[in-house]
Amino acid sequence: MRVALLNPNTSAFVTDRMVEAAQKIAPPNVSIVGYTAQTGPEIVGTRAENGIAAANALELGSAIGDTAHAIVLGISTDAGLHALREVLHIPVVGVLQAGVLTACQLGERIGLITLGSRMLPLYQEQISAYGLAGKMHAWAAPDIAGAYQKDVEDGVHRAIADQAARMAIDSNLDVIVVAGAVLAGCRTWLERRVPVPVVDSLEAAVHQALGLAASKYPKQTIGSFSTPPARKLTGEFPSLRAVLAREHK
Amino acid sequence: MRVALLNPNTSAFVTDRMVEAAQKIAPPNVSIVGYTAQTGPEIVGTRAENGIAAANALELGSAIGDTAHAIVLGISTDAGLHALREVLHIPVVGVLQAGVLTACQLGERIGLITLGSRMLPLYQEQISAYGLAGKMHAWAAPDIAGAYQKDVEDGVHRAIADQAARMAIDSNLDVIVVAGAVLAGCRTWLERRVPVPVVDSLEAAVHQALGLAASKYPKQTIGSFSTPPARKLTGEFPSLRAVLAREHK
Amino acid sequence: MRVALLNPNTSAFVTDRMVEAAQKIAPPNVSIVGYTAQTGPEIVGTRAENGIAAANALELGSAIGDTAHAIVLGISTDAGLHALREVLHIPVVGVLQAGVLTACQLGERIGLITLGSRMLPLYQEQISAYGLAGKMHAWAAPDIAGAYQKDVEDGVHRAIADQAARMAIDSNLDVIVVAGAVLAGCRTWLERRVPVPVVDSLEAAVHQALGLAASKYPKQTIGSFSTPPARKLTGEFPSLRAVLAREHK
Amino acid sequence: MRVALLNPNTSAFVTDRMVEAAQKIAPPNVSIVGYTAQTGPEIVGTRAENGIAAANALELGSAIGDTAHAIVLGISTDAGLHALREVLHIPVVGVLQAGVLTACQLGERIGLITLGSRMLPLYQEQISAYGLAGKMHAWAAPDIAGAYQKDVEDGVHRAIADQAARMAIDSNLDVIVVAGAVLAGCRTWLERRVPVPVVDSLEAAVHQALGLAASKYPKQTIGSFSTPPARKLTGEFPSLRAVLAREHK
Amino acid sequence: MRVALLNPNTSAFVTDRMVEAAQKIAPPNVSIVGYTAQTGPEIVGTRAENGIAAANALELGSAIGDTAHAIVLGISTDAGLHALREVLHIPVVGVLQAGVLTACQLGERIGLITLGSRMLPLYQEQISAYGLAGKMHAWAAPDIAGAYQKDVEDGVHRAIADQAARMAIDSNLDVIVVAGAVLAGCRTWLERRVPVPVVDSLEAAVHQALGLAASKYPKQTIGSFSTPPARKLTGEFPSLRAVLAREHK
């Protein structure tokens, strides 16, 4: 089985890191293949870049088409998720949605931790859109210098863990979701320092993708997620353009 | 990997049917082992029986303890789900919750179909408790004579499919969740008659269980899902009694 | 008039205490009769025990049948409340629901205080199920050593009152609901120390029960609370079994 | 015990009818005393009149002061309810709120029927304000000629009952609340024609008032329902003016 | 264009202040005409006075009739707003609603600041009624001595600004709404001290009124905001009485 991991940012380093983390989680017969945007934001840190990432995600996914068995959309805001589900015939899993849905099965009071306070409202808005705001009882988004470096020292890890642990105790949490591509693989250093289970969003997404791929759900033939009639797009995004141009049936 | 499928009803026929359906879905290295309640309701059809089933689920799960890698709670109301998550150290998946969470990844407007109008409010209340009522846009619970028989004729299938298809079109649905143990395995005859993907709750639950088991999440050490201090239970439910009596660190 | 007070725990001491408190509240022509579970948890302190208590409540209520004019379900989680309403023909009042509904008539911003932080989420989940989460503006569940003793010293009372008063002021509350059987009768020592009215859940439940009993509402003949058709239950819970086995009409 | 029944309309006929219905419900030792507004709307049928009724309710309640043990606010929109709770020291019960809170204890799916479609949105807005919109599953407000006459024929009763019964079945209701002063006492002709219990709002209000009066809750000393500091009001509403002018400790 | 600014309090000083602030905001061709209640509360500080103010607002608005092009209801609780919209044919804008709706277009996380903690719950209830409670992330209602004086010193301004700034930072706000007639015109001294835009409710209301007036929306002919059939009101409120007495068509 082949799972495409889309990074709609241009940071190949982040793609590699996510692929590595995902491959560790996946069973041996699953190959995780990373795709990185060629242009766009290096790493999404603003609402504007998130908008571009959504368009990039569509282009990346359209290029892959249905050559994979499932797609993991590897951006922690799930930018472009619904639109990808519309144009593709294979399941598309968003890391944020996957993380929270998985957490719902581990307890009732959920917290979320990510890096960078500026982006926190985007997570909150997205989780509200998923109808799950009522399950969230704490949010943390520390601005920690150096947390995005390649070789993060244990001090950074400890600072994140301290905040996560404090949040768990203060807000009486049952489970914590960790969002943010650079935190993929965090359970090895985070879980032992926190009194509740930690859901690594990427790990959750890989498992959700495997389950959905195995189920081979057919595509809708009605509604806003069904394959659109042929549409004429001009300009950039050639793969998306080709996908949308298809006459179907 | 070993997944225990608990049926807190006494209907071994239903257990067998669910195990068979689940085993078909599971990868070869996963064995699904069914457990049936020895006493209690034959099949839950009332709020009262649902209460007894919740207690039975606790007893069945306590007897299994952590000998399996995950538990699928095979009753479509998810009776006893939270309490099982409290007393056990392995993941426990409810079919109803799993079905709806999976559906959330296939579209935005979800419908649910089950058999028997009397029980519908229990599903609605449970899905509200999961915080997901806002995602539900249609409900159907036809009272169809013969639908619970061993050898259900195609006429029954067609009646169910007709209602599901109508619901999908009238309510502009993206996906339909099917709840009810006797409908396990329904996709073979239902999906081709309905214009949106159909989530078989049991199938969704098996995949969710495999994902959670693979992730080996640790248990909470704080909060209402952490292992309780030693508690004294008397009377029935010997396995639960034993589990609750344990002193832990 | 005769009101049955069900304690689905095995702690007769708690039953006695509740009966005594309830009898004080009731008018002279009302007799409060206590019923204590013979087996099960001594006092519910976990989700698992709460599940057993729900089953016990059903059995206790079924044994009483319609020999009383109303039932007060004397467990502060309201375990088994809906199912009891289904199987019985007399009104059944849950102390938690009664407490909050009564508080709704005394002000708009409600707080709840109980003993023991582990159980707090169960109250929160139940009040959400009642659709009243939006009215709740503060929660307190102090873990106070000695609070469950027979002879509680004034120091314990003061600790509880201090927390209640602080909560009222900090959260701008209009009224506080007190949940927890051991706190029945609390108004004598609590109210004078708190700047808002205090609703003793048991007291509220007794008044609600008297009102419902006086109104002699008929039972539903449709829906999930109507008398079920004859159902076959096996094993424990002989009274419930007998009630469910009845053919009706 | 003395319960004041305030009619902030000028229709003495409606007051009499409500007093008669309430007196029938109340125990022998309770006297229901009606108060009718001297000026204002004859019977509230618009948002504007409802605003005047709210002011009238304040004046009527202020005139009574604390000479009664409880007040039932006898207007089905509960106009002026919160403000009355602020200025008085005795419990004030709104018929609409009382009706819905009582219904919450009889089932989960509630419907409401009243007369006159123009006023329905006011009930809906008020029930939303009580946080209980989620419990409501059907609304009916037939415009039936002659329904407000003194001697209503059985044909009118049957028309109302037919609509209530249809609503109960179509929306799978558990209980119906009847709002509207002219429908006070409706259970005698309505209940036998409807498959679910019918809550007569006025009856519910009387029982809630008796319970609250018996509990003798003290008044808040903080917050928006506490006795205000002395306020200077000019013009009409002499009783309210006097109440607000009081210096308090 | 002529905008009537209604002050349903008797404090002409407040009317003048609001008119002055509003006139500064309005384009040259717009005249703002203030109307002050002749009787009633000097300035609303309680729920009871708010009820009287609602009635006064109706009377003031009825006296003006449709001689203005729009009405700004100049009381920060929006008392009487819906009823005014019912009886008049010109647009009626509430300052609180206008402030929050405007803020919705400047950011996602809104806070509100006003003076006086006693009235805060009324704002909260009203904003809930507008369906916008989910947008509000912080509330402040400092009790500042001297804040209501004619000549407020800079110390008072600084105290208010400090609290607003702290609220913005602590609650990660995007925008702050300022409610309260005495704070009209606050942006000149507040905005430079706060890191987010400040919506002066009155200013927002003037702009909303101008937009609505320009659009010349017709009045509903169905529903609870349509012109009522002739109604008989007695007693005070002669202008409202005259408006309601009109036969239409």
Next chain:
Amino acid sequence: MRVALLNPNTSAFVTDRMVEAAQKIAPPNVSIVGYTAQTGPEIVGTRAENGIAAANALELGSAIGDTAHAIVLGISTDAGLHALREVLHIPVVGVLQAGVLTACQLGERIGLITLGSRMLPLYQEQISAYGLAGKMHAWAAPDIAGAYQKDVEDGVHRAIADQAARMAIDSNLDVIVVAGAVLAGCRTWLERRVPVPVVDSLEAAVHQALGLAASKYPKQTIGSFSTPPARKLTGEFPSLRAVLAREHK
């Protein structure tokens, strides 16, 4: 005053139509300047195209920068609205949000009509994100052949009006919002056929833009709408790239 009207589709015809309609509404001293995307969807009809339109809106808005006094985002899904508010210093108004916020001031029960059922869920999701789903009581999105033609016949208008009128009566609406660029200017033929006021989203947006522009709100210096630190974007979207590249302060 200068208002930029952005059309993130490539259909210049639609831009012209919107500009014409907007210019009619605006006061004489306001000039409406239209901007049309050079590439992208001709007219958004799918989730994928909506994603591209959001990116286009960002690019168009960045090119304009702060040369206008306000921006009206002329796409009825409000695609890219939040991101534009982040990168620009002038107010940005979305037609959908403006339409619904304006409707909130005309009544309580709102309906929305647009053309094309496929896009309806996007409006519903967006209005939920605005926190206003609770105000919406009816939705219509007829698929009417020829409705998008340049010269639409009266038959099409009548079909739309019929559906709007039916929706108003059946759902007891107070006001109807019309969404969809091709329906700009609809009030001339729609309003007389419908019993409630009709809000033309574009008209509402123009008025909201004028009000916001007049108020000259400063930009946030904290939070997710504040000007971002310099960001590196590559590839397309040169104007956005330039805007994001700016070092500030």
